[in-house]
Amino acid sequence: MKTRRSFLQKASASALAMSLPAFPMFSLTKESETYFDFQEVKPxxxxxxxxxxxxxxxxxxxxxxxxxxxxxxxxxxxxxxxxxxxxxxxxxxxxxxxxxxxxxxxxxxxxxxxxxxxxxxxxxxxxxxxxxxxxxxxxxxxxxxxxxxxxxxxxxxxxxxxxxxxYRMHFEANTLEVVRKRKAGEFGEIKFFQGLSGFIIGDPTQWRLDPVLSGGGAMMDIGIYSINGARYMIGEEPLWVTAQEVKTDPVKFKEGIDETITFQMGFPNGVVASCLSTYSMNYLDKFFLNGTKGFAEMQPSTGYGPIEGRTHQGPLTNPHVTHQTTQMDEMAAMILDGKQAEIPVDGREGLKDMKIIEAIFEAVKTGQRVDLV
The missing domain is CATH 3.40.50.720 (NAD(P)-binding Rossmann-like Domain)
Structure with missing residues (x-):
């Protein structure tokens, strides 16, 4: 509905524009741009x-x-x-x-x-x-x-x-480009995903190696990236998991702290994601998505950046912006303006990852495939 206030605001803006010198917009200084801000944006x-x-x-x-x-x-x-x-x-x-x-x-x-x-x-x-x-x-x-x-x-x-x-990666430009390409069908029918997540952890006294404070080892810290990445790269939710654990240092990686877990997730479209989570190997930060018409490869795929990668069409070239800066601005828009994230970051999204992590731990314990309800 048009109100008297909105009419007056538009009229005032038009009058102001007419009264300004006829300089091209590119000649305005950065400071003068604030002259056109009629309403301060709430942070x-x-x-x-x-x-x-x-x-x-x-x-x-x-x-x-x-x-x-x-x-x-x-x-x-x-x-x-x-x-x-x-x-x-x-x-x-x-x-x-x-x-x-x-x-x-x-x-x-x-x-x-x-x-x-x-x-x-x-x-x-x-x-x-x-x-x-x-x-x-x-x-x-x-x-x-x-x-x-x-x-x-x-x-x-x-x-x-x-x-x-x-989930800072849900706002990262190259990641979003790959997801948009997959949604547009540019990779064809998705057939396979690989996620490698790991590094050699240092200080053995840190909280990440305390079962009570961490809730687990590498899987809780770095492996969750491959779990979450498989879901948004493939675009479906897994139906089952299988997993195997290797522990080479039972002193450092005590009971309740996983060192290395390889795991597989099966999806409704027949795709199997093959993933690795580890605290004992460096240079593992890679996603690979394969389809009938093309592929996407990202390495590093989840580090603090820049995220680098390519598809069958060429390199991913979006400029790097500090992930946490983008994340916090986008989350502000979600909270204040009701904006929706392209890849969800709400609590129910986090709950899905937690259910998968628990299923992986169960698969390690039993040696059996665990179905996800």
Whole structure:
């Protein structure tokens, strides 16, 4: 419906345009472009929970965001809070520890909390965030069990807040180009997918090698990329999994921490995805998709970038943008504007990966094929 206000806004804009000098648009300076901004775009105001190395990576990337802004911190380490406050200009009133965090519900200056704590703490921290009335962005894997993931989804839905999972690759330009080509039929009928994900893990005392905090080893950390990648590259959900584990260092990779797992996933269209997840080999970051009319090969396929690859039509040439910058701007648009991601990043997407991971662990344990319901 046309309103008097909208009419006046358009009339004012037309009058302003007519009154400006007749210079071509390309002659305007960057500063003068703001002259045409009639309405300031609201940013998503984010607090980061967990000020570790990846939290720092996200915070640095957000400096270049257009729609997301870092405004709050949550940490159990006072020294980190102090140094981050100075570096990122965070106000004291937006800083919390794990004891007083629930008071964030009374802070109108924070819209969402990005949970970047160890996997085993995701459920607790996400649920506390949701109950405080704040939107939840949770790093992957979203939990350590499918049951916990399902509870997170339920609580967020009941609280009326968004639950988004940190699938940064779902916004990466070359990845999206391959998915669009597959949807357009440019690869023909998909026949095969291979995903290789791994690196040699370092410090044996880190939380990633603690079964309680990590919920598993390489599969939870790096293997999830091949699981998730197979799903969006093939465009279907797997029906079954088989898996085999190799453990060469039972001291470093104790009970509950997988070192290397090869696994297979069967899809409705007959495609079998052959994948590897490991903590004991480097140079493994590769996706390969094969179809009757063409192929896509990406290496590196999920690293921090640049993502490189080619198809039967030639190289993928989209410019590299810091993944976390794009992710946070896109998630801001999802939360604030209701935008839909081309590849889902919601809690139910994360729950699907958790169910597959549990099935892979079961297949390793039993030596049998495990069907996915």
């Amino acid at each position: 998503l105001r984010v607090a980061i929970m967990g000020l570790g190395s990846y939290g720092k990576r996200v915070a640095d990337a957000m400096k270049d965001c257009k729609r997301a802004k870092l405004v709050g911190l949550v940490s159990g380490t006072p020294s980190k809070v102090e140094s981050w406050k100075k570096e990122f200009g965070i106000e004291d009133k937006n800083c919390y520890n794990y004891q007083n965090f629930d008071q964030i519900k009374n802070n109108p200056d924070i819209d969402a909390v990005y949970v970047i704590t160890p996997n085993g703490l995701h459920k607790e921290h996400a649920i506390r965030t949701a109950k405080a009335g704040k939107h939840v962005i949770c790093e992957k894997p979203m939990a350590t069990t499918a049951a916990d993931a399902a509870e997170m989804v339920s609580v967020c839905e009941q609280a009326g807040v968004k639950l988004l999972i940190g």
